[in-house]
Amino acid sequence: MIKKRIVITFPPGLAEKPLTYHLVKDFDLVINILFARISPEEEGKLVLEIGNSSEEQVERGLAFLRENGAQVEPLSREITWNEAECIHCGACTAVCRPQALALNPESWELSFDQDRCIVCEQCVTACPLGILRVSF
């Protein structure tokens, strides 16, 4: 299975179109929505993981999105965590909606699951020590 993580930006008005429905139905793509901020009047953002056994099919689906006016970019940035300097205060977990950053309920130590991270950058400003950073 080929999987790609992409960021889709919708201009105002396009959010009402059922584009993800077509990706599933017409292009046979497996879709996992990692993040969504959509309102009909404003620019919308979706972070998706899309997959299919054929890379060509994935590319067809992405071409369909672009043809319909969406901007499609790979999720190429990532968050780095300087674990050695972490004081496990938990401030970053409060803003991490996908729960990529979480405190272990027994040890109260922070863990970071890169696979869940959608690079929303909320934790970067939430950390009082500045040890969560965006890298390209």
Ligand code: SF4
């Ligand atoms: S950027 Fe930070 S807050 Fe956003 S999902 Fe990743 S770890 Fe969580």
Ligand code: SF4
């Ligand atoms: S906010 Fe910073 S110091 Fe606190 S747990 Fe998160 S990474 Fe560690």
